[in-house]
Structure formats: structure tokens, C-alpha cells
Amino acid sequence: MVEIAPFGVEAWLNKWEKSAQYDISQSTIASLTMNELLNLDGHNGQEFYQMLDRQKMNYGWIEGSPEFKHEVAKLYDHVDPDNILQTNGATGANLLALYALVKSGDHVISEYPSYQQLYDIPRSLGADVDLWKIHEADQWYPDIEELKQLIRPDTKLICLNNANNPTGTILSRTFLEQVVNIAKSVGAYVLVDEVYLPLNHPERFTSIVDLYDKGIATNSLSKTYSMPGIRIGWTATNAQLADLFRKFRDYTMICGGVFNDQAATYVLRHRDQVLARNRKLVLGNLAIYRDWIAHEERASVVMPEAVSTSFPKLDVPVDIRSFCRGLLHDEGVLLVPGDAFDTPAHVRLGYCAPEATLRAGLTRLSKYLHQYD
Structure with missing residues (x-):
């Protein structure tokens, strides 16, 4: 029997997220409504429905439609659309890459x-x-x-999160180039989960697949693009890895579904509008969050760089999980306790909720913190 640890974040959210009045735990930038999605074209969804009306509700394109692959490939400098494989979110992309590459006895280094x-x-x-x-x-x-x-001579894979979940830390191109040089020295692959794009300076972000032939980029529409509900992600790799992944993909996923593929393609075609909407929200909320931290003596944080997740430390005299349960029960505010990331005393705070939710959540969090004064 395969043994695996409980998935800390998902176990917590599965149990509590639907009971929260003020959910500031999530790492998605405030999700788009269907109305917002449809109006990206300025014509009440006419473009989307024209795309969809032509489609039969069969399996569709197994690896993602050519249009989807083309739009995703635009996010990189040197990736052939044929080497984009559609997955069930970035979770599915990570699973596919790890399942295809890692076997018993391999050496893996993970952030x-x-x-x-x-x-x-x-x-x-x-x-x-x-x-x-x-x-x-x-x-x-x-x-x-x-x-x-x-690093060892037999290291098979290095796994990174850029930006990091939960801290929001962005790795620079210079740093990634150093990682690549070390990986090259032993022929290791480098897998980077890239679901968080820094929206203050997105042009500074560098994907691993544009730096290293044995780089594997995983991504999705769930975080930066505010569409977790369609569960569409992808892997971006060289041709050799894409062919390897195809074999394993047949065992883990048939297709993303016609509707989801079309919605993902539509969002990516209008990504400039989505990113403009999200940049405004992220930068505005980051200012609110920064001000709250400056005035809240029971909280401190390494401030993230305009991505949708953060990992503040809370000064409380109880274990962090008990604190988070009490906060939810008494104030209706949801955070993810840091022990879900094996880092007690911290919490994941997703400050990219709708502004009103963030303001109310932070106010109530302060009230609950100050019971210990």
C-alpha cells in the first residue's frame, strides 16, 4: 500500500472553508464570477458563446485544444505549443511530472x-x-x-515553488540560473510550480522552462487568473519530456472537458484585461495589508511581492491551530494554520480576497488577537 502524509492545507480547507464568513485564507486572487468572465469581451459573452456553440460535448481535445496550447505557449519565450499538456489544475500538472519522473530510490531535493x-x-x-x-x-x-x-551525483530532480506558497517569495532570474548550473552539473531536472505571477513587475518573472532544457514549468488558471473553478492547468517542457508525460497522462487524466478548455482559452485570450483587474486588486489590497501590519503589534510578516499569498507570524500564547479554530468560531475569519506547512506560529493569509472581505477580516483578526493583551 502506498503511504502518503495527509495534505495539510487541503485537509484544513476541506473542513472549514465553507463555514467562513470572512475567508482570508485562500491563495487565489478574488475569483471571477461568470458575469465578469463573460464580459471580458465587452459584448456580454458573445465571443465565448460563439466558441462554445460550435463544440460538441464529447471528450474534446485530449491534451487541450490547439487554441489553448497556442495561448499558453505565448506565456513563455521558447516553448512549442505541442509541448504544452493540459492537466487538472497545477495540482494535476505536478502529479503528472512527479509520477512520470520519480521512482523508488531516486534522490529528490525539494524547497x-x-x-x-x-x-x-x-x-x-x-x-x-x-x-x-x-x-x-x-x-x-x-x-x-x-x-x-x-546535491548529489545521483540527484534526479529539484522541486521549487516560484512564487513560494505560503510565503509569497519570488526567485530572481539570477538565482534560478544558479540553480540551473547546479542541476546541470549532475543532469538533474528542475520542476517549478509557477502558479503565482508577481503583478507589480510581471516582466521580471522568468520561467524555468525558458532557462533550462530539463526545466519543467507547471501552472494553471487558478491563482493569477482567478479561475480555480474550471480546474485547468498545464505542463510546459521540452519535446522529450512532453512525450514521456503523454504516456503517464493517459493513466491520470483523459481530458479537461470541452467547456473548461474553452473557458481557459477565452481567459488567456483576454489575459491582459484579467491581469489589469487583478493588478489593481492586488496592489490596493497589499497597501491595506501593509498598513494593518504596521499597526498590529501582534503580527509581523516578510511582505510578499504582489502575489496572492503571505505567511505572517502571530504573537499568541496558544498553539496556532487552536487559535485559528477559535478565530473562525468567534469571528467568522478563516486563516490556514502554519502547522499545515510544518511551520507553527505562522498562518497563511490570502490578502487578495475582495477588498471588503479583507478589511473586515483584518479588523476581526485584530480584535481576536487583542484578547491576549
Whole structure:
């Protein structure tokens, strides 16, 4: 029997997210409504429905429609659309890549804390996983010297989260180039979950697949593009890896569904409008959050760089999970306790909820914190 640890974040959210009045736990930028989605074309969805009306509700394009692949490929500098494979969100993309590449006895290095898939799926497959730990004292930024100490001649894969979930830390091109050089020295692959795009300076973001032939980029419409409800993600790789992934993909996913594929294609065609909407929300909410932190003596944070997740530390005299349960019960505010990321005393705070939700959530969080004064 395969052994795998409970998925901390998902277990918490599955239990509590629908009971929250003020959900500031999520790492999605406030999700688009269907009305907002349809009106991206300025004609009440005429473009979307024209796309959809031509489609039969069969399986559709198994790997994603040519139109979808073309739009995704535009997000990278040097990726052939044929090497884009549609998945069930970035979760499905990560699973596909790890399932295809990692076998028992392989050596894997994973950033930690980060998205739990990136270390616990390799463990479940029998890999020898070393954790590349990041620390608050270092602004949650990985130390390249530690990677040099962890790398081995038999290292198969290095897993990163850029931006990091839960901290929001962005890795620079220069840093990624150093990682690539180390990976090249032993022929290791580098998998980077890239679902969070920094919206203050998106042009500065560099995908691993544009830096390294053995780089694997995973992404989705769920975070930056505010459409988690359609569950569409993808892998972007070289041709050799895409062919390998195709074989394993047939065992994990048939297709994304005609409706979801069309919605994803439509969002990507209008990504400039979506990103403009989300940039305004993220930067506005970040200012609100920054002001709250400055005046809340029981909270501190390494401020994220305009991505939708953050990892503040709370000064409370109880364990963080009990605190979060009490906060939800008494104030209706939902956070993710840091022990879901094996980092007690912290919480994941998704400040990219609708502005009114964020303001009310932070006000109530302060009220609850100050019971300990």
C-alpha cells in the first residue's frame, strides 16, 4: 500500500472553508464570477458563446485544444505549443511530472516549506527526499550554498515553488540560473510550480522552462487568473519530456472537458484585461495589508511581492491551530494554520480576497488577537 502524509492545507480547507464568513485564507486572487468572465469581451459573452456553440460535448481535445496550447505557449519565450499538456489544475500538472519522473530510490531535493505535493509525492513514490529549508530570518529566500551541499551525483530532480506558497517569495532570474548550473552539473531536472505571477513587475518573472532544457514549468488558471473553478492547468517542457508525460497522462487524466478548455482559452485570450483587474486588486489590497501590519503589534510578516499569498507570524500564547479554530468560531475569519506547512506560529493569509472581505477580516483578526493583551 502506498503511504502518503495527509495534505495539510487541503485537509484544513476541506473542513472549514465553507463555514467562513470572512475567508482570508485562500491563495487565489478574488475569483471571477461568470458575469465578469463573460464580459471580458465587452459584448456580454458573445465571443465565448460563439466558441462554445460550435463544440460538441464529447471528450474534446485530449491534451487541450490547439487554441489553448497556442495561448499558453505565448506565456513563455521558447516553448512549442505541442509541448504544452493540459492537466487538472497545477495540482494535476505536478502529479503528472512527479509520477512520470520519480521512482523508488531516486534522490529528490525539494524547497521547504512549499506546496506539499513537491516533497510528499516523491516520498510516497519511494524517493530519498532532502528538504531545502527556507527561513524567515533570510526573508524566506533559499540559500544556494545549501543546495550545493544537498546535491548529489545521483540527484534526479529539484522541486521549487516560484512564487513560494505560503510565503509569497519570488526567485530572481539570477538565482534560478544558479540553480540551473547546479542541476546541470549532475543532469538533474528542475520542476517549478509557477502558479503565482508577481503583478507589480510581471516582466521580471522568468520561467524555468525558458532557462533550462530539463526545466519543467507547471501552472494553471487558478491563482493569477482567478479561475480555480474550471480546474485547468498545464505542463510546459521540452519535446522529450512532453512525450514521456503523454504516456503517464493517459493513466491520470483523459481530458479537461470541452467547456473548461474553452473557458481557459477565452481567459488567456483576454489575459491582459484579467491581469489589469487583478493588478489593481492586488496592489490596493497589499497597501491595506501593509498598513494593518504596521499597526498590529501582534503580527509581523516578510511582505510578499504582489502575489496572492503571505505567511505572517502571530504573537499568541496558544498553539496556532487552536487559535485559528477559535478565530473562525468567534469571528467568522478563516486563516490556514502554519502547522499545515510544518511551520507553527505562522498562518497563511490570502490578502487578495475582495477588498471588503479583507478589511473586515483584518479588523476581526485584530480584535481576536487583542484578547491576549
